[in-house]
Amino acid sequence: MNETTSADTVNQRHADKMRKHKAARDRIMAGKTGEKGLLIVHTGSGKGKTSAALGMVFRHIGHDMPVAVVQFVKSPTWDTGEARLLAHFPDLVTLHIMGEGFTWETQDRARDIAAARKAWERAKELIRDDHHRLVLLDELNIVLRYDYLAVDEVVAFLHDDKPADKHVVVTGRNAPASLIEAADLVTEMTLVKHPFRQGIKAQKGIEF
Structure with a gap:
């Protein structure tokens, strides 16, 4: 068998395999017709939880669907890339940055609880309304962990x-x-490696 014949055989086997794979996938997808509002959770010790959620936010914006974002930990005094970018879509984005910063910075449990409660009450209004298609509750798990x-x-x-x-x-x-x-x-999100452990600080465009 020459090289040309061998390549043709490999290509034909691949085409046959992919044809069967597509047929199987088509059968599976034919049964997936439901649609509903999802409750989605991004958790774990790895980086990327908020970043992945913001990806969904920007997909909604791309489809002209209104979104709301409530940030439970980040402070209004922080200058983040996402806040800057979201500000460019005032007709599609409702952004509430309602945190007091990291708990080890405030060192005031009562103040943190009050901020969490205020953010949660606003979040409930946004979830109940008939305007926003998606609501992101950024770092809500943190305030739940601390029983705020x-x-x-x-x-x-x-x-x-x-x-x-x-x-x-x-x-x-x-x-x-x-x-x-x-x-x-x-x-x-599973942590495998993180530059912080190598002495690298949080960097603009990566962490904020």
């Missing part, structure tokens, strides 16, 4: 009050088990 909000209260609201066609995305490490159970889609 009751997990049962949050999960019950998302289960009972979230409109059937609205997407809600929750980010942050240590997502509680009950939230994971209630979610439709859960992704855990």
